[in-house]
Amino acid sequence: MNGPSLALRQRSLGDPSAEFPLFPPLTRGCPRTSTDEIAYPLEITYDYARVDPRLFEQEPGTDLARWSPLLPPLEAPTLGEGGTPLVEFDGIYVKDESRNPTWSHKDRLNRVTVSAAVASGAPGVVVASSGNHGASAAAYAARAGLPAIVLTSADSPPAVQAFARAYGAKVVSVPAEARWPLLREVVDRLGYHPVSNQTVTHTGHPFGPEGYKTIAYELFLQLGGVPAAVFTPTGYAELLYGMWKGFVELRLLGLTEAVPRMFSCETAAGGPHARALATGAPAAIVELAASDAYGIAGQVGGHRGVVAVRDSGGEALLVTDEELRAAQRDLARQGLWQELSGAAGLAGHRKLRRDFDGPVVCVATSSGFKDVGVGVERFPVLENPTLDDLAPDA
Incomplete structure (x- = not known):
């Protein structure tokens, strides 16, 4: 079917x-x-x-x-x-x-675009992304056995950068305006398949x-x-x-x-x-x-x-x-x-x-989990907790 x-x-x-x-x-x-x-x-x-x-x-x-x-x-x-x-x-x-x-x-997009990289015989995948797209491309490239380069901006959430790195991608923080010229250079000189805009x-x-x-x-x-x-x-x-x-x-x-x-x-x-x-x-x-x-x-x-x-x-x-x-x-x-x-x-x-x-x-x-600032805030420890401390917030 x-x-x-x-x-x-x-x-x-x-x-x-x-x-x-x-x-x-x-x-x-x-x-x-x-x-x-x-x-x-x-x-x-x-x-x-x-x-x-x-x-x-x-x-x-x-x-x-x-x-x-x-x-x-x-x-x-x-x-x-x-x-x-x-x-x-x-x-x-x-x-x-x-x-x-x-x-x-x-993930829906990258299943299809990384497939295009594989079908084209590309040696790797490159993406300019400060968030979800970079992590997803890295995951699908890893699953397909392809190296990935993720060009991200310096102010992207650290958790998202760590997310992409976990899949083995080369994650590089660069000034936002430098991401796309660098991506085009990776495509033209290294032959990597681009999965983001140019x-x-x-x-x-x-x-x-x-x-x-x-x-x-x-x-x-x-x-x-x-x-x-x-x-x-x-x-x-x-x-x-x-x-x-x-x-x-x-x-x-x-x-x-x-x-x-x-x-x-x-x-x-x-x-x-x-x-x-x-x-x-x-x-x-x-x-x-x-x-x-x-x-x-x-x-x-x-x-x-x-x-x-x-x-x-x-x-x-x-x-x-x-x-x-x-x-x-x-x-x-x-x-x-x-x-x-x-x-x-x-x-x-x-x-x-x-x-x-x-x-x-x-x-x-x-x-x-992908938001700015998630994981940064620290919460107080109650040294002598009582049942009153466990009441739901209004």
Whole structure:
């Protein structure tokens, strides 16, 4: 039923008529449609007529290989990614991606992108990341037997740097502005396969969002249909676009007539996708203020997020750190501890204050262990504890 990949080729989001062979992955955006000001991502096309409809009769368990016909070739071994729970909370559903092998949604992307590195015969993997992406890439590279270089900024959480180092990656802290030029040099001179962005506006790896489609497939099975709305923490919008593409494919395959409205949830400190959508631009670069939500705080947006929000009839939402902390606290009190960025979906839903005719899903992306300052605070020791000291906090 699962069978081999039905992936055909790469196609530009700037001009769908601009198509390229499936390999090599074009990791610097579309060479035909991109300009000095805007780089257009590529996506993967498939032979949909050959998809066995029984593919969507299975349980939504772990290992993305269960969806192999609708993914690029999976040459890297699994770590058991996917199959994450859908938890009811306060009238909505939370898709808890912190249950993945390295505790974030990035495992879905890296199963696919590290597979591309293996299929391309690359000697290693390189990534510029201050958090989840670097740790996940390091884990999947280690599982595939490839060395990994992780270029991180000096102010990234020490716990996350230790996380990536635990997998044997070469983790180097450099000034933020030096990460991408150095990454390109590693690619050009060492031949390592890049699994993060190299372009002026975000394009990233063309295979990456394909891994995120599987969240849409799982939601379809878990809900018995598609949700009415999906609220997603949004940095570069690969997650947002990948899910949107998955829902569009479900409609294309005749499994549903409806598709959800997609809502990007960005930190108010930046918000490049909100800017692009407000101005009608294909992508935007903005000034970035201070934010503790480092996982989604970025200056650079990409065209993928614009496509997902615009074509679904959704909206771009901006949330403050205070709104994120309130959502993070309430999720934790339901047993769902997310990093600050991971609570953006719930914060965005609450900010919108809108009812929908059908299920609402807020994606929660990453464990609270990844947050800034976690593990630093020391707590007092009670020398002569009494029962009164054990009373629950009000």
